[in-house]
Amino acid sequence: xxxxxxxxxxxxxxxxxxxxxxxxxxxxxxxxxxxxxxxxxxxxxxxxxxxxxxxxxxxxxxxxxxxxxxxxxxxxxxxx
Amino acid sequence: xxxxxxxxxxxxxxxxxxxxxxxxxxxxxxxxxxxxxxxxxxxxxxxxxxxxxxxxxxxxxxxxxxxxxxxxxxxxxxxxxxxxxxxxxxxxxxxxxxxxxxxxxxxxxxxxxxxxxxxxxxxxxxxxxxxxxxxxxxxxxxxxxxxxxxxxxxxxxxxxxxxxxxxxxxxxxxxxxxxxxxxxxxxxxxxxxxxxxxxxxxxxxxxxxxxxxxxxxxxxxxxxxxxxxxxxxxxxxxxxxxxxxxxxxxxxxxxxxxxxxxxxxxxxxxxxxxxxxxxxxxxxxxxxxxxxxxxxxxxxxxxxxxxxxxxxxxxxxxxxxxxxxxxxxxxxx
Ligand SMILES: Cc1cc2nc3c(=O)[nH]c(=O)nc-3n(C[C@H](O)[C@H](O)[C@H](O)COP(=O)(O)OP(=O)(O)OC[C@H]3O[C@@H](n4cnc5c(N)ncnc54)[C@H](O)[C@@H]3O)c2cc1C
Ligand code: SF4
Numbered sequence: 001x002x003x004x005x006x007x008x009x010x011x012x013x014x015x016x017x018x019x020x021x022x023x024x025x026x027x028x029x030x031x032x033x034x035x036x037x038x039x040x041x042x043x044x045x046x047x048x049x050x051x052x053x054x055x056x057x058x059x060x061x062x063x064x065x066x067x068x069x070x071x072x073x074x075x076x077x078x079x080x
Numbered sequence: 081x082x083x084x085x086x087x088x089x090x091x092x093x094x095x096x097x098x099x100x101x102x103x104x105x106x107x108x109x110x111x112x113x114x115x116x117x118x119x120x121x122x123x124x125x126x127x128x129x130x131x132x133x134x135x136x137x138x139x140x141x142x143x144x145x146x147x148x149x150x151x152x153x154x155x156x157x158x159x160x161x162x163x164x165x166x167x168x169x170x171x172x173x174x175x176x177x178x179x180x181x182x183x184x185x186x187x188x189x190x191x192x193x194x195x196x197x198x199x200x201x202x203x204x205x206x207x208x209x210x211x212x213x214x215x216x217x218x219x220x221x222x223x224x225x226x227x228x229x230x231x232x233x234x235x236x237x238x239x240x241x242x243x244x245x246x247x248x249x250x251x252x253x254x255x256x257x258x259x260x261x262x263x264x265x266x267x268x269x270x271x272x273x274x275x276x277x278x279x280x281x282x283x284x285x286x287x288x289x290x291x292x293x294x295x296x297x298x299x300x301x302x303x304x305x306x307x308x309x310x311x312x313x314x315x316x317x318x319x320x321x322x323x324x325x326x327x328x329x330x331x332x333x334x335x336x337x338x339x340x341x342x343x344x345x346x347x348x349x350x351x352x353x354x355x356x357x358x359x360x361x362x363x364x365x366x367x368x369x370x371x372x373x374x375x376x377x378x379x380x381x382x383x384x385x386x387x388x389x390x391x392x393x394x395x396x397x398x399x400x401x402x403x404x405x406x407x408x409x410x411x412x413x
Pocket of ligand 2: 002003017020021022023024025026035039040041042043044045046047
């Protein structure tokens with residue numbers, strides 16, 4: 001499992017999540033932040049501070065946002 | 081320096097390391113725990129001390145920090161050696177099969193190692209200024225050991241979580257002046273504590289970002305902070321600067337000890353043995369077929385690992401221990 005950042009982050013990029021993540025799993029992409037699913041420890045700290053409710057536990061991502069599950073993962077596959 | 085040889089050195093004083101220390105004591109092993117933070121308890125104390133946990137067998141609900149206290153009490157019955165504030169950086173196996181572990185402070189010696197390092201060594205999230213480091217241990221604090229040190233001083237606290245707010249409230253009655261500086265408009269602390277803070281004499285500065293720290297060779301004398309809404313900069317004089325930006329952890333050096341990893345987890349077999357003879361692992365840091373990362377399952381890893389270590393050190397010992405109901409009193413007698 002992991003937490004996933006979805007579309008509301010796109011114009012927001014507020015970065016509160018980055019400040020609270022205890023394992024530095026959240027990285028800035030071009031227009032939004034992404035969570036590295038291999039590093040995330042599911043602590044839910046980011047979910048609680050996101051001002052636009054863009055962050056969900058993987059199994060709770062709304063259907064219309066599901067593509068972000070693979071987008072988060074892909075971002076880290078590409079940079080590694 | 082403690083040149084003593086231990087039967088098992090447990091790297092990581094989280095819940096699993098603590099339970100392993102207890103179990104090691106019960107199996108009459110000479111145990112040492114090394115923890116990088118100044119306190120035991122791992123993720124429970126560093127990340128969620130005030131949260132309730134509902135899935136510890138036998139406890140319908142328990143606060144994380146209370147569980148840590150119980151685990152510490154249980155472990156200390158056998159008086160293990162506890163080493164705090166040290167991070168194990170390197171592990172070397174000597175020709176005679178023993179281990180030398182080097183930390184940021186000293187060398188440790190052990191017949192076996194049990195790695196219960198969880199998600200890695202915790203450290204406080206530090207200030208992002210190169211010259212900040214020189215003030216650590218002087219008037220820049222990431223931990224509070226002795227409240228009296230802050231009596232009658234002008235204190236600035238950076239951060240907006242529970243600890244920052246709690247520290248501000250603890251210092252307010254004894255300090256000359258306490259200011260709390262937070263980057264956001266809302267504190268991330270319990271509502272009741274925030275209300276108390278607002279009713280107190282603490283000077284609340286938000287939303288302000290730390291721009292610069294100013295000091296001489298010895299001490300920080302003031303900081304410049306910037307209002308994130310108006311961009312206006314303010315200078316705040318201080319005697320002590322306390323930073324509470326939470327903790328970060330990283331596996332860091334563990335990945336270089338020759339252990340087999342799958343992603344960020346050490347691969348163990350059903351006896352909790354790693355690929356290096358004499359090194360065992362337990363808890364969040366391990367993976368095996370069916371591994372579930374929970375405290376409950378970590379306890380089980382710990383008991384298995386200690387039993388395996390016991391038979392490794394003493395091949396005549398039994399993997400299956402006697403039950404604590406009969407063993408405990410015999411050992412304590
Ligand atoms: C917000 C949150 C809520 C949770 N809720 C639950 C729950 O309800 N139920 C549940 O079962 N689990 C829960 N968990 C998970 C649980 O906390 C972990 O499974 C547990 O902490 C694992 O314990 P551990 O001892 O293996 O590792 P950790 O707790 O991570 O402890 C490892 C310790 O080792 C130290 N260390 C690491 N490397 C070194 C080194 N090189 N040298 C010295 N020291 C080192 C670290 O500083 C740390 O203190 C939760 C986790 C979080 C973050
Ligand atoms: S759930 Fe926790 S570990 Fe995962 S990205 Fe969010 S803050 Fe980081």
